Amino acid sequence: MIRAAIATTLLLAAAPPLQAGETWDALKRELYGDRVLVTGRTVLSVDAPYRTYEDARTHVSARVTAPEGTRIGEVTVVLDENPMPVSAVFALKQPQARFAFDVTLRINGPTPLHVVAETTDGRLFVSESFVKTSGQGACAAPPGTDPEKALATLGDMVLSVGGPLPRATATERLAGLADRLRRLDVDISHPSHSGMQMDQVSLLFIPMRYVETVEIDTDGAGYVEMTGSISLSENPALKLSVPGDTGHLGVTMTDTDGTVSTAETRIAGY
Numbered sequence: 001m002i003r004a005a006i007a008t009t010l011l012l013a014a015a016p017p018l019q020a021g022e023t024w025d026a027l028k029r030e031l032y033g034d035r036v037l038v039t040g041r042t043v044l045s046v047d048a049p050y051r052t053y054e055d056a057r058t059h060v061s062a063r064v065t066a067p068e069g070t071r072i073g074e075v076t077v078v079l080d081e082n083p084m085p086v087s088a089v090f091a092l093k094q095p096q097a098r099f100a101f102d103v104t105l106r107i108n109g110p111t112p113l114h115v116v117a118e119t120t121d122g123r124l125f126v127s128e129s130f131v132k133t134s135g136q137g138a139c140a141a142p143p144g145t146d147p148e149k150a151l152a153t154l155g156d157m158v159l160s161v162g163g164p165l166p167r168a169t170a171t172e173r174l175a176g177l178a179d180r181l182r183r184l185d186v187d188i189s190h191p192s193h194s195g196m197q198m199d200q201v202s203l204l205f206i207p208m209r210y211v212e213t214v215e216i217d218t219d220g221a222g223y224v225e226m227t228g229s230i231s232l233s234e235n236p237a238l239k240l241s242v243p244g245d246t247g248h249l250g251v252t253m254t255d256t257d258g259t260v261s262t263a264e265t266r267i268a269g270y
Contacts, residue, residue, distance in 0.1 A: 023080045023081060023085075023112075024078075024080050024112055024114060024128075027078060027080060027085055027086075027114075031076070031078075031086070031116075032116075032124060035124055036124065037116065037124045037125070037126040038123065038124065038125050038126070039125070039126060039127075040117060040125030040126055040127050041127075042065070042067075043064060043065055043066070043067065043117055043125040044062060044063075044064055044115055044117055044125055044126070044127040045062065045063045045064075045065075045127075046060075046061070046062045046113070046115050046127045046129060047059075047060070047061045047062070047102075048060045048061075048113055048129055048131055049131060050130075050131070050132060051131070051132040051133070051134075052107055052131060052132070052133045052134065055106065055107050055108070055133045055134055055135075055137075055138035055141070056106050056138040056141055056144070056233060056234065057104050057105075057106070057233045057234070058104065058105055058106070058107050058131070058233075059102055059103070059104055059105075060077060060102070060103060060104075060105050060113065061100070061101060061102035061103070061239075062075065062077075062100065062101060062115050062127070063098070063099075063100040063165065064098065064099045064100070064117045065097070065098050066095075066096070066097050066098070066119055066120075067119065067123075069121075070119040070120050070121050070123070071092075071095035071096055071097055071119065071120045072092060072095055072096050072097070072098075072099045072117055072118075072119060072120075073091075073092055073095045073118050073119060073120045074089065074090065074091050074092065074117070074118045075089070075090040075092075075099065075101070075115065075116070075117045075118075076088075076089045076090075076115070076116045076117075076118075077089070077103070077105075077113075077114075077115055078113070078114040078115070078116065079105065079107060079108075079111050079113055079131075079231055080111050080112040080113070080114065081108065081109055081110070081111035081112070082106070082107065082108045082111060082139065082231050083108060083139050083194070083196065083230060084229040084230045084231055086229060087105055087228075087229050087231035087232070088103050088105070088226055088227070088228055088229065088231070088232070089226065089227040090224055090225075090226050090240075091224065091225050091226075091227070092223070092224045093221075093222035093223060093224060093225065094218070094221070094222070094223050094224070094243075095120050096241075096243075098181060098241065099224075099240070099241055100165040100181075100183075100240065100241040101238070101239065101240040101241070102237075102238070102239040102240070103226075103232070103236065103237070103238050103239075104232070104233040104236050104237045104238075105231045105232060105233055106138040106139050106141075106192075106194070106230070106231050106232070106233050107131055107133050107138055107231075108133070108137060108138050108139040108140075109133055109135060109137065110130070110131065110132050110133055110135075111130070111131055111133075112128060112129070112130050113128070113129045113130065113131050114126055114127070114128050115127045139194045139196050139197075139230060139231075140194070140196040140197055140198075141197065142197060142198065142200050143191055143193070143197055143206070143234060144234050145191065145234070147191060147193070147199065147206055150189075150190075150191040151191075153189040154189060154190055154191065154255075154259065155188075155189065155190065155253060155255070155259055155260075155261030156188075156189040156261070157186060157187065157188050157189070157251060157253060157261060157262075157263040158185075158186075158187040158263070159184065159185065159186055159187075159249065159251060159263050159264070159265045160184075160185045160265075161182055161183065161184055161185070161242075161249065161265060161267050162182065162183065163183050163185075165181060165183050165241050180243065180244030180245060181241045181242070181243065181244055182241070182242055182243075182244045182246070182267070183239055183240070183241060183242070184216070184239070184240055184241075184242045184249060185237070185238070185239050186214065186216075186237070186238040186239075186240075186251055186263075187235070187237050187238075188211060188214070188235065188236050188237070188238070188253055189235055190210070190211050190234070190235060190236065190253075190255060191209070191234055191235075192209075192210045192211060192230070192232050192233060192234045192235070192236060193206045193207065193208055193209045193210065193230075194208060194210070194230040195207065195208030195230065196230075208230065208256065209255060209256055209257050210228055210229065210230050210232055210255060210256055211228040211232055211236060211253060211254075211255050212227065212228055212254050212255055212256045213225055213226065213227055213228065213252075213253070213254045214226045214228070214238060214251065214252070214253050215251070215252045215253075215254075216240070216242070216249065216250070216251050217249070217250040217251075217252075218242060218243060218246040218248070218249060219246055219247055219248050220248065220250075223242065223243075224240065226238065246267055247266060247267055248264065248265075248266050248267070249264060249265050249266075249267065250262065250263075250264045251263045251264070
């Protein structure tokens with residue numbers, strides 16, 4: 001379902017340019033049909049720069065708090081004008097009352113940013129902002145490392161646990177402590193080729209290859225799966241909240257060429 005939606009929105013992005021606002025209208029219909037999206041001021045807190053410092057590696061983060069009596073089941077990050085607008089989808093196999101993440105993305109040009117949270121009772125909440133860029137065309141920018149050298153470490157992951165929740169305010173840090181949440185950092189070595197980049201020696205386009213999924217297990221059970229896209233930055237960094245009583249964390253990365261890598265870590269007592 002998620003992969004089909006991402007593929008479909010790539011086709012939408014390849015269609016003739018739409019007027020301001022029409023892109024989101026088209027994406028919203030494709031992703032959610034006639035379902036109602038409610039402005040999520042009390043549910044979603046999104047942190048993204050007004051203007052990017054580095055188009056090819058921009059942090060986008062969100063903190064999500066489910067309305068009373070419900071839990072968060074899925075969170076979707078949409079960069080409306082990116083070549084693959086559905087940029088990252090977090091599907092929680094263990095729905096949570098609170099969830100936070102920070103991910104590094106390529107932002108190809110000035111674009112509206114939408115983050116949509118779906119609760120377990122089927123409601124949809126949306127937060128909208130706008131990100132300006134320097135106009136570098138990040139999805140087509142040359143890779144930062146030699147493509148051949150990048151293959152040598154492709155799939156390597158470094159995990160670390162601790163610290164406040166991603167981009168949390170002081171109040172949210174206290175709430176995170178009350179909920180016994182901790183932060184997991186996942187640093188992935190991967191070139192994240194968009195298919196739009198040109199090899200600077202051969203002048204041929206580098207085939208598309210990016211991180212397709214990152215599955216995170218807590219104590220041997222599925223916790224959350226992130227589905228990626230070409231919007232993920234080179235060597236993407238992912239930070240997200242995990243239950244504080246977790247003893248063991250396992251991470252499995254799969255890319256679009258079928259490469260699978262794993263990493264694990266144990267968490268010291270809370």
